Amino acid sequence: MEIAVVGTGYVGLVTGTCFAETGNNVTCVDIDAAKVQRMKKGEIPIYEPHLDVLFERNIRENRLHFTTDLKQAVDKAQIIFLALPTPPGEDGSADLSYVLNVAKELGKIITEYKVIVDKSTVPVGTADKVKKAMLESFASTHGGSLNFGEGQGEAFDIVSNPEFLREGFAVDDFMKPDRVVIGTESERARKVMEELYKAFTRQGNPIIFMDERSAELTKYAANAFLATKISFMNEIANFCEKVGADVDMVRMGIGTDTRIGKRFLFPGIGYGGSCFPKDVQALYHSGIESSYEFKILKSVMKVNERQKTVLLGPILDYFNGSLSNITIALWGLAFKPDTDDIREAPALYMIEHLLEAGAKVIAYDPEAAENVQKQKGYNITYSKDQYAALDGADALLICTEWSAFRNPDFDKMSSLLKNKVIFDGRNLYELGKMKELGYYYKSIGRETIGIKESVRV
Secondary structure, eight states: OEEEEEOOSHHHHHHHHHHHHTTOEEEEEOSOHHHHHHHHTTOOSSOOTTHHHHHHHHHHTTOEEEESOHHHHHHHOSEEEEOOOOOBOTTSOBOOHHHHHHHHHHHHHOOSOEEEEEOSOOOTTHHHHHHHHHHHHHHHHHTTOSBSSTTTOBSEEEEEOOOOOOTTSHHHHHHSOSOEEEEOOOHHHHHHHHHHHGGGOTTSOOEEEEOHHHHHHHHHHHHHHHHHHHHHHHHHHHHHHHHTOOHHHHHHHHHTSTTTOSTTOOOOSOOOSSSHHHHHHHHHHHHHHTTOOOHHHHHHHHHHHHHTTTTHHHHHHHTTTOOTTOEEEEEOOSSSSSOOOOTTOHHHHHHHHHHHTTOEEEEEOTTTHHHHHHHTOOSOEEOSSTTGGGTTOSEEEEOSOOGGGTSOOHHHHHHHOSSOEEEETTOOSOHHHHHHHTOEEEOSSSOOBSOOOOOOO
16 A cells, blocks of 8 residues: 655654555655655664664665655555644643644645544544544635545545554554554545554454544543553552552562453553653543543542652652762663653653752663753763763662663672662662662662661762
C-alpha cells in the first residue's frame, strides 16, 4: 500500500518504519527541513532499540521516504496517518491544534478517496473534529461536495487507530501487537485497515473494530489504568516504610494473583515520559468538560507528583538538612531505560530540587544526557562514564533502572565515592548485599540499610 505518515516524532517514525518493513511504500512528512534532510541521509533522530536497523534497511530498499511537502506525500497515498503532537495545555487538556491544522490542509489537497487515520493520542470526539475541519476545508476547495462525482463515493473516512507502544520496546510492540484497535463505522475504511494490519496479526492476536469514540477512549483508559497501578504500588511502598513491611514481598504476594498480574507493580520514584502524565491529565480534563470528575485520576496525579521527589527528604536528613558543598552523583536521566526521552523524567525534578538546596550534581545516562543539556541547560556536570560520575561524590542517587546499573563493580564504587551512600529510586540492589558491603542504602518501601555515620565533606 501507499502510506503517508504526517509527523516524524516517536510514534510517527516507528509507525512509518514498521509499515515499510512489511512491504508498504511509506512517505513520512515533517515541517522541519533540517530533520528531513538528516533522515534522508539515514540519520535516525531518536534512540529506540532495533529501530535503526529497520530504518536503514527500508531507506536502502527505497520503501521509506521523507519530505516536507504534504501534498506530494498525500497525492499518491491511500492511507494518511496523523502522528502529530498533542501536548498538554496550561489546564492539562490536549492541544489539538497540530492535528486540526493538518486536517484543514488535507481537506484542500485530496483529490480522490483517502483513509485518514488518527494515530496520535487524542481525546474522545477528536475524530469528529477532524472530520468537521476537513469537511469545511474540502467544501470550500471542491465546491461544497462531499464526494468526487457520481460513482466515486465519499472523499474520505476518518479512522481512530491508537498506538500502544512502550518506549524501549516499540519495534516489537508494533511488529507483534497484543491487539490492534481500529475505530471506524465505515465498511470501506474497515476493509482497508484490515488489509493493512493482516501482516502484523498472523499469530492470531486480534484486530478489534469499534466506533471512533470508543477507540479514542480505549487508549486513554489503558494508560490511565497503568498509571493508577503504578501510583497505587508507590502508595503501598510508602506505607511499608511506616509499618516495617517489605514492598518487594508484598509485590510478589499480590503479583501472583492472576487477577492483578505481575507487571507495573514495581515501586519507585514515579512515572514520567510522553504518555502517562499527559494522558492522565487529558482524560481527567475531558471528564471535567463532560461534567464528570475522575476522582481516582486526580489522586493518581497527586501521588505521582509527590513520588518524584520522595527521596529528597531522606537525602536532606542524611546531610543534616543542608546540601551546601555536597556533591550528588546521579545515575539515569531518561524517564525509563532504553530510551533518550526525558519528558517528565523524575530525575529532572530531583535535579531541580537538589540544585535549589545547594548541591552539586554530576549526572550520567547512556543515552539521554545530550537531550538534557539541549533542553534544560542545568548547571550540572555531565559524565561520559558511570564510574567517573562517582569520583569524589558524597552519595549516589539512582533515578533510572538502566541494565548497566544493575550489577555494578561495588569495589570500584567504594573507592570512588567519598561516602558509601546510595539513594536508590528504583530498588536495584538486594538489601542483604548492601548490608554485607557496608553501604548506607535507602530505597523505596524497604528497610533502610546501615546507619548514618560521620559524613566526609
